[in-house]
Amino acid sequence: MTTPRVRAVNVAEMLSQTARRLPDATAVVYGGTRWTWRELDEGAGRVCAALRRAGARTGDCVLLHGHNHPEYIQALYGAWRAGAAVAPTNVRLTPADVTVIADVCRPVAMIASSGTEAHVDAVRATTGLPAGTLWIGDHQGPDAVAALPAAADGEAATARVEAGAHAWYFFTSGTSGSPKAAILTHDQLGFVTTNHAADLMPGLSEADVSLAVAPLSHGAGVHLLPQVARGAATVIPTSPGLRPEEVWELVERERVTNMFTVPTILKTLAEHPAAGTVDHSSLRHVVYAGAPMLNADRDTALDALGPVLVQYYGLGEVTGNITVLPPQDHRRPQPDGVDVGTCGRPRTGMQIAVVDSDGTELGPGGIGEICVAGPAVCAGYLGNEAATAAAFDGGWFHTGDLGMIDGHGYLYITGRASDMYISGGSNIHPRDIEEKLVAHPAVAEAAVLGMPHPRWGEIGVAIWVPRPGADADEAELLSWLEPRLARYKLPKQLIRWSELPKSGYGKVVKRTIREELTSSGWTAPA
Structure with missing residues (x-):
């Protein structure tokens, strides 16, 4: 029997659908400029056409190295529309760091913010970049995407992709080791988008406003997906680094309803004097992830912001989709003998287990390695069969984190095995x-x-x-x-x-x- 070729939904289709539904609504706020969904979508089409004219084809990799900027979003969705897998890299990485990543994913083209010429030269020396480089604006840069030629007929058509097609190479090595590219597929990201909207920000719609305070190359980029799918505007600070006073000013001015942070950023924002003076009553969901948050820091943030904190636990390989701790559970009592707070319960459609060194599942209270299964788990590591086999030993995805599950199904992370x-x-x-x-x-x-x-x-x-x-x-x-x-x-x-x-x-x-x-x-x- 022949296995049918099953079509998947290209992630870029979510932007196209929102642009058709809300063409003149605000999509992105950046400084004094407001971009509509039509403008954002048209820019993605120009990026798609430019990549295709340069020779990029469906299934190729495009490396994206840039600052948070509206054109970054256009580049991300434009590459997906062209059928490429995107490898976003943190703008704080050195040229040598980016070269190591490029050697893994072998990009045919690079999209980069102006001012990162050294990074582009380093990647070109490694892979040749046969489809060239596309420049986008930085914090002070021009509207480079709008200057690209308009797409001719068919040049900006969304590429057909099939189930399992690579969409995002999410590079991860935790805080040690060599970088590995977790393969995130189009169909997987479709599940993650729906799950984020349902579990982290219930009721998300075009009436919401999101603030991007972390690099879009990582978790904040995944957090962007449901905003685009639901038509919620994204506000991008113009400062090159975190300025808490700017963040709080934007929250008040734009009536921000949700944002994604990591514990260190949330701690900085909650402890800043402006948190006690600006009107942040519009906030409904302040989502944080990326590392455990110490109880004392969590309580400080709760006292400063109120019951709006949403924690999720996950890894790049599981796109954050392991557990969720909603606002009402943030002061949940800890079991006797447990000194860390819970990171929540399993995400919708996901399953977790705690296993011992032999792979045997442990009951409530047993401490072992946290494992996970479900549609949000990556398809393995690009070009690294040994790492993939080790990560999926026994069928579960092994996180490398240690923890326990209580009798009510709440997970507690006790540390990294390493x-x-x-x-x-x-x-x-x-x-x-x-x-x-x-x-x-x-x-x-x-x-x-x-x-x-x-x-x-x-x-x-x-x-x-x-x-x-x-x-x-x-x-x-x-x-x-x-x-x-x-x-x-x-x-x-x-x-x-x-x-x-x-x-x-x-x-x-x-x-x-x-x-x-x-x-x-x-x-x-x-």
Whole structure:
């Protein structure tokens, strides 16, 4: 029996449908300019036509390297309309970083913001870029897409794609290791778009307004998909970096109803004085993801913003679709003996399990690796069969995170398997220590990691950042921790730093902390 070729819906079709339904409604706000859905759609058509004229074909890869900008959105949907798989890269990456990514996905063309010539040259040296480079505007740049020739008949037609067709190469290595390209398909992203709208922002419609405060190359780009599908306008700050006062001004002026953040950004926004002075009553859903949020930071944000926080847990490989914690569950009581808050219940249409080292599913309260199954899981890693086989061992997708499920189906993340260290034969999960350390009134941030020790194998070293105007010494912090932790979990060193190193997406990078400690001449205490 011949397997039929099943057609999928090209992700770009969602923009076309919204442009037909709401042609003159506001699609994007950027500074003093308001772009309509018709203008956004026409620009995507120009990008599609330009790529096709340059020789890009359905199934090719296009690397997208640019700042958050309306033309970035046109480039993203234009590449999809041409049938290409898009590989977005964080604009904060170095040319060498982007070259490593390009060597994995082998793009035929590159779309880049002006001012990133070094990145384009590096990629061209790696892949040749046979279909060339398309330039789009940066924070101060011109309307480059509008200057492209208009599409001739058929040049901007949405490419037919089939089930399983690659749409997005979502590069992920967590906070360590070499980058891997998770394959996100058109049909998978269609499910994710619907699921985000249903689970994270119930009732999302053209009456909503979204604020993009994180790079569109990552989770914020996925968050953009339901906004486009439902016709909700997107507001893009014009500053090249995060300026909390600008964010709060835009929330008040544009009556923003939802935004996507990561815990570090949410913490910064909630603690900024403007959060207590501007009118942010329009907010209904402040979505955060990307890393666990410490209880103390979560409570600060709840006190500042009210019951609008929505947490989701996921990985790039599962496009965020593992669990959701809606506003009403944010102060859900923790089970006895659990010191971390829940990250919520399984997303609609998804299933999770906690398994031991043998792959056996554990019952409520058992701590093991978190695994997931469902339509949001990626199709594997591009050109990396070994990594794909390891990730799907036993049929589940293995997240590499450790956690437990309570009797009501709520998931609790206890840490990364790679973060766990063994000291004197005892397994120690840093998050428990970090939660208690950051609860001290002088501590703004903390990261705990295992460092080698000749007697104990590994010991806990806590790196902490003081709150503005506050201070503490090691003895005070240890006195704070002693009644709150089992003795074997107490860090052997507490080292004050002015800041913690973070990735381009706001995650604390423990690999970099370890490297900085080693390069500075750190030695294990006796």
